[in-house]
Amino acid sequence: MTDELTQLRQRFIERGGQITQSIGIGRVIGQSFAHIYFSPEPQTLDDLTEALQISKGSASMSVRQLEQWGAVRQVWIKGERKDHYQANDDFGRIIRRALLDLIGRRMETTDTLLEDSEAYIKRSKTSSPDPESKFMQQRIKKLRHFRDRAQYIWDSSVLRLLLK
Amino acid sequence: MTDELTQLRQRFIERGGQITQSIGIGRVIGQSFAHIYFSPEPQTLDDLTEALQISKGSASMSVRQLEQWGAVRQVWIKGERKDHYQANDDFGRIIRRALLDLIGRRMETTDTLLEDSEAYIKRSKTSSPDPESKFMQQRIKKLRHFRDRAQYIWDSSVLRLLLK
DNA sequence: TAATACGTTCAATATGGATTGAATATTGCG
DNA sequence: CGCAATATTCAATCCATATTGAACGTATTA
Numbered sequence: 001m002t003d004e005l006t007q008l009r010q011r012f013i014e015r016g017g018q019i020t021q022s023i024g025i026g027r028v029i030g031q032s033f034a035h036i037y038f039s040p041e042p043q044t045l046d047d048l049t050e051a052l053q054i055s056k057g058s059a060s061m062s063v064r065q066l067e068q069w070g071a072v073r074q075v076w077i078k079g080e081r082k083d084h085y086q087a088n089d090d091f092g093r094i095i096r097r098a099l100l101d102l103i104g105r106r107m108e109t110t111d112t113l114l115e116d117s118e119a120y121i122k123r124s125k126t127s128s129p130d131p132e133s134k135f136m137q138q139r140i141k142k143l144r145h146f147r148d149r150a151q152y153i154w155d156s157s158v159l160r161l162l163l164k
Numbered sequence: 165m166t167d168e169l170t171q172l173r174q175r176f177i178e179r180g181g182q183i184t185q186s187i188g189i190g191r192v193i194g195q196s197f198a199h200i201y202f203s204p205e206p207q208t209l210d211d212l213t214e215a216l217q218i219s220k221g222s223a224s225m226s227v228r229q230l231e232q233w234g235a236v237r238q239v240w241i242k243g244e245r246k247d248h249y250q251a252n253d254d255f256g257r258i259i260r261r262a263l264l265d266l267i268g269r270r271m272e273t274t275d276t277l278l279e280d281s282e283a284y285i286k287r288s289k290t291s292s293p294d295p296e297s298k299f300m301q302q303r304i305k306k307l308r309h310f311r312d313r314a315q316y317i318w319d320s321s322v323l324r325l326l327l328k
Numbered sequence: 329t330a331a332t333a334c335g336t337t338c339a340a341t342a343t344g345g346a347t348t349g350a351a352t353a354t355t356g357c358g
Numbered sequence: 359c360g361c362a363a364t365a366t367t368c369a370a371t372c373c374a375t376a377t378t379g380a381a382c383g384t385a386t387t388a
Contacts, residue, residue, distance in 0.1 A: 004284060005300055011277055021374085022270060024188035026346055040299045045365070055348045060366055081356060081363065089303070091310040106186060113175050120168060135204045136169055139253065146255040185344085190376050209335075219378045224336060245333065245386065329388100336383070347372070354365070 009038045013052070025065075025102075028054055032062040033071055033087065042075045042084035069097045107151065114144055173202045177216070189266070192218055196226040197235055197251065206239045206248035233261045271315065278308055 013034040020030030031052050036043050043051075048059040063085055066072045071094045072085045088094060117140045124133060177198040184194030195216050200207050207215075212223040227249055230236045235258045236249040252258060281304045288297060 002297065005297060008277075008281055008284060008304075009300070011280075015274065015277055019270065019274070021346095024345095028347075038300065038303055040296055056365080057349065057367075058347055061347090064366085083365075089306045091307075092313075095314075106183065110179060110183070113172075113179055116175075117172055120172060132204055133166065133169060136173070136202065139202055140172075142253045143255075149256075150259075185376095188375095192377075220334095221336075221338090221379065222377055225377090228336090247335080331387085333386080334384085337379105337381085339378105339380100341376105341378070343376075344374095345372105346374090348368105348370085350367105350369100352365100352367075354363100356363080357361090358359105 012038055026062075028052070028058045028062045029065055032059065033066055036066075036072055036085055037087035037089070039086075042077065042086040044082040044084055046082065069094055069101065071098075103154070107154075110147070114140070114147060118144065176202055190226075192216070192222045192226045193229055196223070197230055200230075200236055200249055201251035201253070203250075206241065206250040208246040208248055210246065233258055233265065235262075267318070271318075274311070278304070278311060282308065 013031050016030035016034030017027040018030070020033075021027040031054075032048055035048060035051050039047075045056065045059040045063065048054065048063070049056055052059075054062075063072060067074070067085075070088055072087050075084050075086055077084050121137050121140060124137075177195050180194035180198030181191040182194070184197075185191040195218075196212055199212060199215050203211075209220065209223040209227065212218065212227070213220055216223075218226075227236060231238070231249075234252055236251050239248050239250055241248050285301050285304060288301075
């Protein structure tokens with residue numbers, strides 16, 4: 001491979017790491033994917049530790065995460081005992097799965113609080129309406145509406161757009 | 165305010181902090197917004213430092229960020245020297261601005277690398293096509309296509325969906 | 329203009345979460 | 359089965375970055 005190509009490749013790996021780092025999922029994941037994506041031959045964990053100067057643990061964990069998002073897949077090479085991985089190039093599917101995972105995780109855990117709040121509102125409908133309580137009820141309602149709409153948009157549109 | 169309401173409010177603040185922390189923009193921003201959002205009266209920086217037990221610097225910085233995203237606005241209260249802030253409840257607009265800011269920031273810096281790569285491809289069209297170079301060219305092309313589509317989707321759809 | 333009250337900045341520090349690597353589990357092979 | 363090679367786990371460590379707070383800047387009042 002020419003020097004220039006090697007250099008470009010190196011820059012892609014670096015940038016991949018910067019991107020994943022900046023979105024808060026760690027530098028190694030981006031580096032690992034970039035390395036595999038720009039390797040003509042399927043790569044092993046040892047290839048990763050050597051090329052990226054990372055630990056065995058990091059290599060193992062990053063590849064597993066990438067596999068879960070469908071960003072890489074394992075391929076069998078006869079006569080070899082190590083696991084070999086090659087990159088998927090359908091970025092739409094990859095991003096979709098990753099977002100589903102990362103954002104979905106977050107939406108789950110917020111609900112009980114809103115439910116508790118609505119339960120409170122329902123109960124307090126009967127009692128005297130002091131102004132502060134009124135205010136809180138308004139705000140909670142607004143928040144609930146937004147949450148519902150966000151959920152709807154998320155479910156119905158964003159995924160389809162990114163998928164293909 | 166009733167005990168129960170106070171408790172709910174506290175939980176919203178905590179959760180706000182968890183959310184912003186988990187997306188990598190710091191706990192204080194989420195806490196600050198939640199506190200202001202659930203306050204009937206406009207709040208000062210000192211209110212924030214006291215309620216959230218954070219430093220003056222943190223309060224100042226978080227409020228400024230929130231202001232930049234249109235999540236809070238300053239209101240004048242006659243006879244008061246401190247700045248007072250109240251929350252905007254149009255979450256669509258807030259999220260839109262924040263995403264524009266956070267994601268836009270990232271898209272900018274990625275381009276020169278792709279441009280350099282395409283320049284290389286153009287130049288190497290004439291020279292002998294060794295297999296590795298061929299492979300790299302394919303991968304770069306795929307990446308470029310994805311980047312363009314992502315840009316298009318981002319520009320044309322996502323923002324409009326979230327806006328209203 | 330000085331004195332005071334408040335907001336902002338940024339170098340220093342604390343903290344959360346990414347990374348490591350030795351210990352452990354698993355897999356492939358004779 | 360037992361051995362060797364490879365992969366995974368997770369407590370300890372490290373590091374990026376969020377947070378702090380003293381110093382500085384700015385606005386208001388008398």
